[in-house]
Amino acid sequence: MGKLVLIDGHSILNRAFYGVPELTNSEGLHTNAVYGFLNIMFKILEEEKPDHLAVAFDLKEQTFRHKMFADYKGTRKPMPQELHEQVPLMKEVLTAMGVPILTMAGYEADDILGTIAKRCQAEGEEVSVVSGDRDLLQLADTHIKIRIPKTSRGTTEIHDYYPEDVKREYQVTPTEFIDVKALMGDTSDNIPGVPSIGEKTATNLIVAYGSIENAYAHLEEVKPPRAKKALEEHYDMAVMSKELAQICITCPIPFAYEDAKIENLYTPEAYQYMKRLEFKSILARFDVQDMGGNSVEEHFWSVEDLSGAEQIFEKAKGAKQVGCQLILAENQVAGLTVCIGEEEIYTIPAAGFLTGNYLCDHLEELIAKRDPALEPVAVLDLKSQLPYLNLDYGSAVVDMGVAGYLLNPLKDTYEYDDLARDYLGMTVPSKTDLLGKQSLAKALEEELPEAVTCGCYMAYVACKAAGVLKERLEKEGMLKLYREMEMPLIYSLYHMEQAGVRVDKEQLKLYGExxxxxxxxxxxxxxxxxxxxxxxxxxxxxxxxxxxxxxxxxxxxxxxxxxxxxxxxxxxxxxxxxxxxxxxxxxxxxxxxxxxxxxxxxIREDGRIHGKFNQTITATGRISSTEPNLQNIPVRMELGRAIRKVFVPEDGYVFVDADYSQIELRILAHMSGDERLINAYRDAQDIHAITASEVFHTPLAEVTPLQRRNAKAVNFGIVYGISAFGLSEDLSISRKEALEYINKYFETYPGVKQFLDEQVKLGKEQGYVTTMYGRKRPIPELKSGNFMQRSFGERVAMNSPIQGTAADIMKLAMIAVDRELREKHLRSRIVLQVHDELLVETHRDEAEQVVQILTDRMKHAADLKVSLEVEAHTGDNWLDAK
The missing domain is CATH 1.20.1060.10 (Taq DNA Polymerase; Chain T, domain 4)
Structure with missing residues (x-):
């Protein structure tokens, strides 16, 4: 005797959609229903251990087997868009897993499930039917178990029903359950039922009489009187409702039991879907070694002799596209991976004559002497390799991780397996899949074959993705942004990390006390x-x-x-x-x-903090700071600001701190084209005072400090798409008053309102908004059925073009300042970047020159309709330089 599991596709998807919190992957696809469905399916399979499995779905355009089904069931409330778009995705995933999908014109999924369940029971099979719909309880039989999952906050419990379970819980048999449903009706299933009869009365009637027809035959005995009257007046409605509630168990659907036999659900195709949908917990179910299918692995080699390495580097010099990646241990190079073609992918461990220095020297030479007619050398993470390579601005090398980030800034990682899946259509094992928590360097040292595979994939994907990513960047209008901003920025950030910032330990101790x-x-x-x-x-x-x-x-x-x-x-x-x-x-x-x-x-031995500055973390394009986060130092509290005192320059140096004045408001003026706002800046007026004057209809000379503060809150709030509620909270005023402020602001600057509305409109139409330099910020939240999510998406659409443009301008300024300091062989170096601010550790002899460089390069980083204003100050610690 075999065991068959039948799943009610739409019903379980629906349950999962409402039971699992909203999820989207980095493409903006809604995935919570699919994720919940798969978890329910795996739970059922683990409990049942069936040998056969199939899933039934309603057809998208349903034609019902009876006219009244079209009249009533055809009027069901449409499913939410976020759920609707997951139905075809669910079917694709099931198909990739080899699970049969059953549909039939004129019949609902219930009918298909009922027919196959009864058919297979008659043939001696055990059947479990999984549905969130209680209607299916009418199918419960000796060898048919109905399983109803209930999902809440990501946790699923499954309630099981054989005939005795239905009787115990509902007081009626599975067959009688149809009559109960018909009498009480079901608005969610458009079964009208009988007016004035609820579930309790319907159950009592069927317990007493066994069926609607028998109850009507004994109408004079029916109690209470209102139930008697309702049944008498609406008997035809009751009969029709029973027809609607009854599942057909004789639909002519072709079904071969053997076609539903469970083979290997964890196929390479399914693995690729799980990677794309970013279902990490489900990915753990797959045996990565079985995902293989990548014939490229046949051409992965480990090279451990000097002559072999020399030949590889010689060939690489003339190869049109080369992919490389240093394998790094703690403060040393453990190996190098090189790809120079489909059949020549190598991992070279550092050992013997093939020292870390040897590998670095040859990689350096390969990049430095690269023929301009050939493509630059492609790597995955250039910044991590720069401490071991003598490279600088303009080197013939490109970073594939940064390219992947530009194309989709919402992702968490841009590792080789992510790039392979997203841009090469390949499913390849990740580093974790191959090595677990072990480092690649350690695995290479232990001569594990998985280390060679992992290393070779790094070089191979970098090499193969280079051309694809270049084309995509060009198509998306971001190739110039990549070449002139993001690639040079890698060197600027590296230089800043290497410089670090000095901390006065004694001051830090005093501050703590x-x-x-x-x-x-x-x-x-x-x-x-x-x-x-x-x-x-x-x-x-x-x-x-x-x-x-x-x-x-x-x-x-x-x-x-x-x-x-x-x-x-x-x-x-x-x-x-x-x-x-x-x-x-x-x-x-x-x-x-x-x-x-x-x-x-x-704090390291040199007395300095060498934090990390990341360019592939934020969706807007802002640089972020980690280990530690030096961009999040509080500025509102006096004691918070005082922490800046502990950051000090070297002896003989001072800090020069330069930051943009109201850069985001100036960008808003430029991008919106609002003449009144532009003129206010051109006249060098106090923008907050002039806004207060306009909004509160007060002569400029009579604007009070409170009015100016309120106007300032509105000015900056508008940039962030602030709501009346948000502004009322910020200013401790009523929501009505806050709304008046906002409306007056937009009356004063109508071009700003038009610009912000246009950004929201573009975000909805395109799925993204762009900065002045073409950087794209996807906004999947705008498609959400959740009001709060949509509102968040609208704020993002309004703010991202402004904040992203400010970040782009700062990047250009930072690159220009760093390059000039180096080209002029000055001893001064950028040590921190905090949003709109650059901090330069400046030799005292160079202070005047550095102030001039900072002011000039930051002011002229962009050409706007209003001038960029920069304030630069000098001090013996960071606080004093502010």
Missing amino acids: QLEGKIATLEQEIYELAGEKFNINSPKQLGEILFERMQLPHGKKTKTGYSTAADVLEKLAPEYPVVQKILEYRQLTKLNSTYAQGLAGF
Whole structure:
């Protein structure tokens, strides 16, 4: 006896869609329903261990077997667009896994499932039918089990029903369940039912009489009276509802049991879908070694002798396209991978005569002496290799990871397997697939064959993707952006990382002591105001103290206690000193852990912090900072700003800090073309005061500080697509008043309103918006059925062209400054970049020259309708230079 699992496709997709939080992959595809469906399917398969499997779907354009089905079931509410687009995707995934998909014109999935279930039971098979629809309980039989999954917050429980289970839970047999459904009706399935009869009354009637027809035959006995009257007046409706509720078990669908036999679900085609959909937990189910199918692996070689390596480098000199990647261990080179053609892909471990220096020298030479008629050498991550190579601006090398980022900035990673899948249509094992958590360098040292495979894939994908990515960048209008901004930026960021920034350890220690003293004082003040000691860092204890013991208003009870989130406390802070002190306490403890204590761990032997600056992290194109994040130093609190004091230049040097003045507002003026805003900047007016004057209809000379502050909030808020609610929260005013401010602003600067509306429109039409330099920012959220997600997408559409353009201009300025400092052989170097700000460690003799270079290069990084203004200051620490 075999076992067959039948799945109700649309029903389980629907359950998964509403049960799993919204998910999108980096292409912007909605994937939560597919993800949930697969998890339910795998759970069922693991529990049932069937040998056969099939999935039934309704046809997209359904023609029903009876006219009344078209009249009633044809009026079902359409599914949400985000779910609708996942149906064909689900079918593609199932097909890739070799799972049969069953459909038939004129019949619903229920009918197909019912027919096949009954047919296979008659042939002696065990059947499990999986559906989220209780209608299918009518199919429960001796050898037919109905399984109904319930998914909530990503967790799925499955309820099982044989006939005795249906009887126990619903008091009726599976056959009688049809009559109950017919009497009570089902709005979700457009079964009208009988007015005034609910589930309880319907169940009592069928328990008593066994069927609608028998109940009608005993109409005089039917109780309560309203049920008798309803059945008498609407008997025809009850009969029709029963027809609608009854699943057909004799539909003429062709089905061969053997065609549903489960073979290998984990096919290479399915693996490629899981990679594309970014289902990492499901990918773990696949045996990567079986994914193979890549004949290219036949041409992966390990080269360990000097003569073989020499021949490879000689051939590489004349190869039209070359892919390379250094394999790095801690502070040394463990090997090099080289691809010079489809059949010549090599991993060269560093050993014997093939030292790390030898490999670096030959790679350097290959790049430095590259014939301009040939394509540049392609690598995956140039910045990580620069410490070992003597390369600089203009070298004949291209970074495929950065190219992949430009084409899709929403992805998390741009490893070789990502690029292979996204641009070469190849499914290749990732580094983790091949080596687990072991480093490639260590695996190479242990002579593991997987290390050679991994290394060769790096070089092969870099080589093969180079031409494809170049064409895609050209097609998307971003090749110039890539060549003139993103590639040179790699060297600028590397130079900044190498320079590092010096930290005064003694000042850092003093700063920590100052914070700890202030924190201790705040603790005591909070205890006194609260009337008792408690753990301020415990949200549960804090909530009880504030909202139960002290009876503060606006307490929001959650499953784990009262919410003490920042937004809750900030509303209370103006009226309750204890809350104000708690917020300050939180800020200071974060400063202490993140900076006073946290920074110390990053200081190297040279007394400097050499952080990482990343160009493939943010969707807008901004540079980000990690290990540690030096771009997130607080500026609003005096004690927060004071952390900048610990950053100091070398002896004989000073800091020159230059930052753009209101760059995003100036970009808004340029991109919107609003003449009034442009003129305000051209006249060198105080933009916040002039906005206050216009918005509040007040003569410029009479604008109050409060009006200017409010106008400033509106000015910057508009750039970020702020809502009336957001502005009302920021300014502590009513939403109505905030909306008036915004409307007055748009009346004052109509070109800005037109520009922002146009960006949202373009985002919806194209799926992306662009910066002044052509950088694209995809916005999948604009297609969401969720209002909050769509609203977020609209704000992104308004802000990304402005913020992205500001980031692009800063990148151009940074490259220009760095190049000039080097070309003029100055000792001064950029040590930090923080959004609109550059910090240069400047030799005292060069201070005047550096200020001039910074001001000139930053001012002229872009040609806008309004001038870019730069403020440069000098100081003996970062705080003083501000």
